[in-house]
Amino acid sequence: MKKAFVILAASLSMSGAFAQSAAPAASATAAAASSADVRAAQHQQRVEERITWLHTQLKITPEQEPQWKTFADVMRSNGETMSSLFKQRAESESSRNALDDMKQYAQIAQAHADDMxxxxxxxxxxxxxxxxxxxxxxxxxxxxxNEHGPSGNPGHPKHKGRARPSAGAAASDTDAASTPAAQ
Structure with missing residues (x-):
């Protein structure tokens, strides 16, 4: 999630420099909404990949399936919550001021804590x-x-072919899909 916040913060800080008239802003808002829908769908796909990966990694037995289903359903619900919040954030980008931005960030952080x-x-x-x-x-x-954790497991479908960021990297990948909260 930190990586998503870093990327989002970087794009938000640059978006003001490219502000244009109201007509392009309206089309930009529509494009952001469409892009947000695509990202939400991709996020949910990553949640499903994470659920499948964990099920395999943990070698869940038939007797453990009821507990697993409850856990996986919470992961899906958490993923939907985060997708919805990030979609709202993307859709309000052109009309959001600094205070709104901080409030939305706090809302996302609180939702993440609650979901965890x-x-x-x-x-x-x-x-x-x-x-x-x-x-x-x-x-x-x-x-x-470590090399087996959710943010750096090379066997995790999301991370195949990607280098793991250093432990202190500001853009460490702790978003909903890489943490069990998947998100």
Missing amino acids: QKLVSAFEPLYTSLSPEQKKLADQAFRHG
Whole structure:
């Protein structure tokens, strides 16, 4: 999510320099809405990829499927929440002032925190049901900052062929799709 915020902040800071008349702004708003729809669909696809990847990584058994389904449904719901908030943000870009921008950022950050709490509540029963081997796999899959964590796992479909950013990089990938909150 930090990467998304960094990219969004960079584009927002540059967008003022290219402000034009009201007619182009209206067409830009329509283009932003269309682009936001595409990004929302891509985000949901990444959420589904993450769910599939985690299911495989954790070696979920048929007995664990009920707990898994609850966890995956929370991931989907969290992804929808984030997609909706980022879509609203993109659609309001041309009319948003600095105060609105800060309020939206706070709303997104709060939603992310709330969604993570929901995810923890859904994950706890699943984690408890895991075998010791599965728990080790889960610990690796969810650990941030190493080659097995969500932000750098080369086996994760989102990261194939991409270099992992350094641990201190400001653009570290913790968005909804790379964290279990998927988002």
